[in-house]
Amino acid sequence: MNERISNNQLLHLISANFKELIREPGVLFWGIVFPILMSLGLGIAFTGKKDVVTTIAVTGQNRLVYHQPTDSSSVIRRFLVANRSLVEKDKNGCISCKLTIPDDKLGNTTFIFQAMDWQQAMVLIKRGNINIILDEENGAVHYHFDPMNPDAQLTYLKLTRLFSTAGVVTGRTNAVIKPLTVSGTRYIDFLIPGLMAMGVMMSSMWGVSYAIIERRSKKLLRRMVATPMKRSNFLIALITVRVLMNFVEAGLLFLFAWLAFHITIQGNLAALFVLFFAGNFAFAGISIFISSHTAKTEIGNGLINAVSMPMMVLSGIFFSYHNFPEWSISTIQKFPLTLLADGMRSIMIEGAGIAETALPVAILAVTGLIFFVAGMKIFRWH
Amino acid sequence: MNTSANSMSNNLVIEVRKVHKSFKTVQAVRGIDLHIPQGQFVALLGPNGAGKTTLVEMIEGIQQPDKGDIFIMGKTWKGNEDYLRRIIGLSLQETHFIDKLSVWETLRLFASFFAIGKERCEEVLQLIALEEKRRAWVVNLSGGQRQRLAIGISLLNKPNILLLDEPTTGLDPNARREIWAILRKLKEQSQTSLILTTHYMEEAEQLCDYIVILDHGKILKEGTLTALLGEIQDLPLKPVETRRTTLDDLFISLTGRHLNE
Numbered sequence A: 001m002n003e004r005i006s007n008n009q010l011l012h013l014i015s016a017n018f019k020e021l022i023r024e025p026g027v028l029f030w031g032i033v034f035p036i037l038m039s040l041g042l043g044i045a046f047t048g049k050k051d052v053v054t055t056i057a058v059t060g061q062n063r064l065v066y067h068q069p070t071d072s073s074s075v076i077r078r079f080l081v082a083n084r085s086l087v088e089k090d091k092n093g094c095i096s097c098k099l100t101i102p103d104d105k106l107g108n109t110t111f112i113f114q115a116m117d118w119q120q121a122m123v124l125i126k127r128g129n130i131n132i133i134l135d136e137e138n139g140a141v142h143y144h145f146d147p148m149n150p151d152a153q154l155t156y157l158k159l160t161r162l163f164s165t166a167g168v169v170t171g172r173t174n175a176v177i178k179p180l181t182v183s184g185t186r187y188i189d190f191l192i193p194g195l196m197a198m199g200v201m202m203s204s205m206w207g208v209s210y211a212i213i214e215r216r217s218k219k220l221l222r223r224m225v226a227t228p229m230k231r232s233n234f235l236i237a238l239i240t241v242r243v244l245m246n247f248v249e250a251g252l253l254f255l256f257a258w259l260a261f262h263i264t265i266q267g268n269l270a271a272l273f274v275l276f277f278a279g280n281f282a283f284a285g286i287s288i289f290i291s292s293h294t295a296k297t298e299i300g301n302g303l304i305n306a307v308s309m310p311m312m313v314l315s316g317i318f319f320s321y322h323n324f325p326e327w328s329i330s331t332i333q334k335f336p337l338t339l340l341a342d343g344m345r346s347i348m349i350e351g352a353g354i355a356e357t358a359l360p361v362a363i364l365a366v367t368g369l370i371f372f373v374a375g376m377k378i379f380r381w382h
Numbered sequence B: 001m002n003t004s005a006n007s008m009s010n011n012l013v014i015e016v017r018k019v020h021k022s023f024k025t026v027q028a029v030r031g032i033d034l035h036i037p038q039g040q041f042v043a044l045l046g047p048n049g050a051g052k053t054t055l056v057e058m059i060e061g062i063q064q065p066d067k068g069d070i071f072i073m074g075k076t077w078k079g080n081e082d083y084l085r086r087i088i089g090l091s092l093q094e095t096h097f098i099d100k101l102s103v104w105e106t107l108r109l110f111a112s113f114f115a116i117g118k119e120r121c122e123e124v125l126q127l128i129a130l131e132e133k134r135r136a137w138v139v140n141l142s143g144g145q146r147q148r149l150a151i152g153i154s155l156l157n158k159p160n161i162l163l164l165d166e167p168t169t170g171l172d173p174n175a176r177r178e179i180w181a182i183l184r185k186l187k188e189q190s191q192t193s194l195i196l197t198t199h200y201m202e203e204a205e206q207l208c209d210y211i212v213i214l215d216h217g218k219i220l221k222e223g224t225l226t227a228l229l230g231e232i233q234d235l236p237l238k239p240v241e242t243r244r245t246t247l248d249d250l251f252i253s254l255t256g257r258h259l260n261e
């Protein structure tokens, strides 16, 4: 190799950063395996039909004896008697009754009606084992549940429908369900671009910010600038290695999601590349800014979490930010992570191209530049 | 600077004039002068908090004095940083290098900052006796080996001036002697001037031509070992006769405290 190239400081810095990165087993896990596991877990949890088993506490009755003559005051008993063929009784004679409603589109729903006293029911609801408690008064069923809990709401809707028919459950309905499992409309299609965007944020924060702060705390930064090393080379090397790694991580996550869930890129690949690069630039700038001053890794830790956690929650990585109040949405949409995640979704799912993503790209690039310049102004090498 | 020509004619590589440095509540360095000729080994000897690190870091251009002037090879730091960084070698107190880089990779990395090639790295590796640790990660080195690596890095550019801040603090006697051997060899083979800070009087006695005793940011005494030990005879508080007199005795008679407290 040419002498000038083999002794080039930028290449040596890049190679040193790269070696340090790949020699850290945590990097492989958090950067590559963890996002894949997360997409697998969430993808399976929210994609396709699944069988639901729900336990329902019934208070105020010792046992749910359904074979005795119908008690006109008990809606629940009447229901169980009517569906006696579907009910599996336990050996104690229906302290708990299991009833399965078959459904090949939405997945089977199994209700386990369990007689218990109020106190016991409260313990189970606090533990999250059940989400609804039934009792009866004068022939009316009372439903006790947290109206803010969507699972409880769903159970309530299913139960009221069952009891109101008061007839035999067949599993057949007049409504025709046409499942939308076309790629682009599933939760996994929403999730993967978000995870890719979040990966850029997290790995820039830890790989750039934390690395700088740690080196400052170890006095390595000070030792390095006491040589003729060019300071810009130090930062360029750190960021270059991180950006390359981010491309690899996002690529592997996409590859996995393509193999496992057949997700696709509907829009322009070049636009995706440019947007992803702009996102990397924005977060590199932010990371430099965050790490510009402190020499304490604990403070660095806190700063990184203070910046990344709110964005992780608010920017709509795991669920749409349209769940947040109306007034907050226009602010949330300006967060760098939101810009990146929304932009990537628009390309990957909606088929957007360069023109549609030009604005977020420009905002991300300017954000990166502003933070980078500000960070360099106050950057402490010693 | 007319004075710079003056100091070069006296063959001084380092000249420190009435330098002061304070932190919020502490006056770390209070009016220090130093004149170090080419090839001399100088010890800055003093207890913890004496101001040794602050002084050497000002000479290294890492910290700026509040008052006073520092000339290195007749030049100030201002405007000559590029030149001075190339002729100075240094090792800071308690530097950690990159844990998961090998000894060889660390040497090559720092050599690249000076655009220095492999051959010099091999020479240095031999000088610091770490050939068989060439592939070992820095994190797996012993304290002594790490310190030798730090000294090796400081020698990569064959510096005119070497500044070592507490190179043997915390090391066992064996590891300390290995470092002394490296520095003795350096003295035989080169014209490098050395400033080392220490609170071990043996280190100053064994290794250095000239000893500067510091306390509370000021120079208490300075001179050759013989001259300093000679002074003890003139002091009221005499050491016990049966034992060899040491620099510690001098320090005690000046301050009432041990060096190594």
Ligand SMILES: Nc1ncnc2c1ncn2[C@@H]1O[C@H](COP(=O)(O)OP(=O)(O)O)[C@@H](O)[C@H]1O
Pocket: B023, B024, B026, B027, B028, B046, B047, B048, B049, B050, B051, B052, B053, B054, B055
């Ligand atoms: N960055 C700093 N901020 C505040 N005080 C400092 C700083 N650096 C050194 N000091 C103080 O200055 C004095 C001299 O410190 P130092 O030069 O490190 O001494 P030595 O190296 O001889 O142990 C000490 O009292 C120390 O606490």
Ligand SMILES: [Mg+2]
Pocket: B052, B053, B054, B093, B165, B166
């Ligand atoms: Mg010190």
